[in-house]
Amino acid sequence: MRTDWSFDVQYAFPVLFTRDVFAADNGVLADLMAPADDLPVARAAVWIDAAVLAAHPGLTRDIHAWFSAHASRRIALAAAPEGVDGGEAAKNGLGLVEGIARTCVELGLCRHSYVIIIGGGAVLDAVGLAASLIHRGLRQIRLPTTTLGQCDAGLGVKNAVNLLGIKNLIGTFTPPWAVVDDARFLVSQDDRTWRAGLAEAVKVAVIKDAGFLDRIEALVPALAARDLAAMEEVVQRSAELHLQHITTAGDPFEHGSSRPLDFGHWSAHRLEVLTHHRLQHGEAVAIGVALDACYAAAIGRLEDRDAERICGVLAGLGFRLWDPCFDLRDADGRRQVYGGLAQFREHLGGRLTLAMPAGLGRRADIDSFDEAVCESALERLRRLQRPVSRGGVPA
Ligand SMILES: NC(=O)c1ccc[n+]([C@@H]2O[C@H](COP(=O)([O-])OP(=O)(O)OC[C@H]3O[C@@H](n4cnc5c(N)ncnc54)[C@H](O)[C@@H]3O)[C@@H](O)[C@H]2O)c1
Ligand SMILES: [Zn+2]
Numbered sequence: 001m002r003t004d005w006s007f008d009v010q011y012a013f014p015v016l017f018t019r020d021v022f023a024a025d026n027g028v029l030a031d032l033m034a035p036a037d038d039l040p041v042a043r044a045a046v047w048i049d050a051a052v053l054a055a056h057p058g059l060t061r062d063i064h065a066w067f068s069a070h071a072s073r074r075i076a077l078a079a080a081p082e083g084v085d086g087g088e089a090a091k092n093g094l095g096l097v098e099g100i101a102r103t104c105v106e107l108g109l110c111r112h113s114y115v116i117i118i119g120g121g122a123v124l125d126a127v128g129l130a131a132s133l134i135h136r137g138l139r140q141i142r143l144p145t146t147t148l149g150q151c152d153a154g155l156g157v158k159n160a161v162n163l164l165g166i167k168n169l170i171g172t173f174t175p176p177w178a179v180v181d182d183a184r185f186l187v188s189q190d191d192r193t194w195r196a197g198l199a200e201a202v203k204v205a206v207i208k209d210a211g212f213l214d215r216i217e218a219l220v221p222a223l224a225a226r227d228l229a230a231m232e233e234v235v236q237r238s239a240e241l242h243l244q245h246i247t248t249a250g251d252p253f254e255h256g257s258s259r260p261l262d263f264g265h266w267s268a269h270r271l272e273v274l275t276h277h278r279l280q281h282g283e284a285v286a287i288g289v290a291l292d293a294c295y296a297a298a299i300g301r302l303e304d305r306d307a308e309r310i311c312g313v314l315a316g317l318g319f320r321l322w323d324p325c326f327d328l329r330d331a332d333g334r335r336q337v338y339g340g341l342a343q344f345r346e347h348l349g350g351r352l353t354l355a356m357p358a359g360l361g362r363r364a365d366i367d368s369f370d371e372a373v374c375e376s377a378l379e380r381l382r383r384l385q386r387p388v389s390r391g392g393v394p395a
Contacts, residue, residue: 011175011252015155015243017236021143021182022062024069032141032178033114034073041074042114044141045107046081047100047127049090049119052145053083055188059118078107086119088277090126091161094170100130104138114139114177118185120146120193121153121281125171128159132174139177145185147197147231148282151238152204152261154179157252166343167269173253181239183232194226195318196282201238202317203289206310207263208241210361213313220316259348260363263355264289270340274325286319290384294377296357299366306360311384322385326378334371335378341369 018028035042046063053059060081067077082103084090109115115131115138117124124142131140144154160171186194198216205213215237216223222230245261246252259265268288271279279287290311297307311321328336345352351367358364 011157013176013178015179015181015239017181017183017232019182019184021180021184022059022066024066026066027070028180029066029116029141030070030073030075032180033075035075035112039112041076042112043076043078043107043109044114044116045078045103045109046116046118047084047123048081049086049123049145050083051086052119052185052188056185078109078113079103081118084119084123084127086123088122088162088272088281090119090122091168093163094161096126097130097133097161100127101134104130104134109134109138111135111138114141116141116143118143118145119149120144121149124149124154125159125168126161128174128176129161129171132159132172137174140174142176142179143182143185144179145182146189146193147186147195147235148193148200148280149197150181150183150186150235151197152200152242153281154181155239155242156246156261165273167273181235183228183235186231186235187228191226191318192280192283194231195223196280196286198223198234198317199282199286199289199314199319200242201234202310202313203263203285204238204241204245204261206289206293206357206360207260207355207363208245208361209237212237212241213310213360217309217313217316220313224316224318259344259353260355260365262344263357263363264292266340266344266354267291267337268340269343270337271323271325274328274336275323279323283319284323286314286317287321287323287381290314290319290321291374291377291381292354292356294380294384295374298373298377298380299356299370301356301358301364302360308384311381315384320385322382326382338371338374 033042117127131138142154144150157173157175160168163169219230268284271284293307293310296302297304353365353367356366
């Protein structure tokens with residue numbers, strides 16, 4: 001006898017845009033955490049990217065003061081905020097996850113407690129993984145502090161750390177309790193990090209919204225000059241497009257064999273590993289998007305001029321579109337970057353499906369990839385490369 005059982009779980013989480021989230025008169029976080037009158041006081045622990053702490057020396061004091069100012073909402077800080085070394089190092093294995101588990105046990109946090117994560121995409125991924133595993137899931141409130149975090153990484157339902165030399169090998173699909181994008185954090189990023197996340201905005205524009213690509217193109221000078229209002233506009237639209245996809249495309253937990261938001265990522269993930277993370281994720285995505293735009297032109301999915309325009313926008317933002325690691329080859333002469341295809345295929349359960357534009361602003365997957373065609377795309381990219389701008393990736 002066989003009986004099939006099924007149940008649905010509805011997920012919903014707010015994404016808020018604000019400035020100065022820990023100003024005493026900012027109630028955004030209090031509204032997210034305040035418990036109903038008949039429930040106990042809500043407790044929160046805070047993990048902060050060490051680079052954010054260094055760039056905002058008053059932040060810990062502000063957080064303590066903010067919790068005191070909102071004590072009447074029956075929310076309490078469980079312990080002093082803890083710093084976490086940021087960047088890809090945060091995702092290096094499961095060490096950080098275990099350390100956070102220990103702290104959560106010592107603090108007696110439960111499934112109704114909040115884990116507030118303030119940091120770049122890497123810290124969000126690693127602390128988010130811990131929060132999703134401890135007691136099978138504490139409530140995580142993400143405060144992304146990088147362009148990439150606010151445009152993309154902080155919004156989604158995924159978290160992961162790297163293991164065995166494989167990017168994002170260990171992770172879960174866990175929606176956050178809430179996401180708060182505070183533009184003030186973006187100001188202290190260095191030029192590379194400020195720029196890197198814009199690659200994800202260009203990516204999502206190319207496959208979902210041609211008008212947004214026009215707008216990014218118009219804003220290139222302002223973005224390159226670090227205009228915060230221009231950045232807030234791009235972050236909000238990019239966030240909307242990512243969230244629309246996650247919530248309406250029908251496969252938020254990627255059970256199917258497509259990863260549409262990973263346009264340009266098969267080579268990007270590989271380049272990150274091949275460069276030993278000399279390239280930030282967003283910098284690698286810029287190269288991957290440029291390469292796949294050239295590939296899309298070569299297979300008739302984009303006009304040549306559109307592919308060159310995409311590359312032009314990325315170069316105008318200051319991205320380098322070529323990396324010497326493209327020339328690394330295996331013993332059999334095959335470029336090592338193509339190893340990224342096999343890893344994508346494995347991740348998708350054996351079938352390779354890659355997102356590609358179908359005209360600007362639209363997408364249709366491909367299920368075969370021709371390395372000979374990619375060779376011509378690579379040649380094109382090599383020719384298009386421009387000199388490194390100030391603040392660009394060091395060779
Ligand atoms: N979960 C997802 O859906 C998803 C999506 C895209 C990317 N990611 C992951 O995100 C990671 C990349 O994130 P990222 O681009 O934010 O880089 P990052 O987290 O590596 O941060 C870059 C650097 O900036 C520092 N930093 C962070 N915020 C700062 C601030 N406000 N001021 C000064 N310095 C600051 C960090 O310490 C780090 O040194 C990758 O590991 C990538 O795989 C995850
Ligand atoms: Zn990405």
